[in-house]
Amino acid sequence: QVQLVESGGGLVQAGGSLRLSCTATGRTFTTYRMGWFRQVPGKEREFVAVIGGGGSITSYTNSVKGRFTISRDNAKNTVYLQMNSLKPDDTAVYYCAAGLSAWGPAATQYPYWGQGTQVTVSS
Numbered sequence: 001q002v003q004l005v006e007s008g009g010g011l012v013q014a015g016g017s018l019r020l021s022c023t024a025t026g027r028t029f030t031t032y033r034m035g036w037f038r039q040v041p042g043k044e045r046e047f048v049a050v051i052g053g054g055g056s057i058t059s060y061t062n063s064v065k066g067r068f069t070i071s072r073d074n075a076k077n078t079v080y081l082q083m084n085s086l087k088p089d090d091t092a093v094y095y096c097a098a099g100l101s102a103w104g105p106a107a108t109q110y111p112y113w114g115q116g117t118q119v120t121v122s123s
Helices: none
Strands: 004-007 010-013 018-024 033-039 046-051 058-060 068-073 078-083 092-099 117-122
Touching: 004 092, 018 033, 018 092, 018 117, 033 068, 033 078, 046 068, 046 078, 058 068, 078 092
Parallel strands: 010 117
Antiparallel strands: 004 018, 018 078, 033 046, 033 092, 046 058, 068 078, 092 117
């Protein structure tokens, strides 16, 4: 069982930056692939990025490539999402998720989810 807690959301102007954090409980953090998703009201949850257990392999959705960076600190059981050059379209609730064999955009691959953190980008 893994419990995830996100933090770091907030209000930022377009062009600004935020760093989201997600801390996991449990002693097997390195065995989990960690993903970030986002959701706006009335739309499906959208894949943003995923990182392998060792931290060296990552994948991003096209709309955030070059602007967002996913990373993890296994000593702290924490995964990060550094978001730069933010746009109003990035406004959403951001969720972190964990899965042993997850990779890519299918939310069903991730059994464990955090509660979400709101990111609002003003124009």
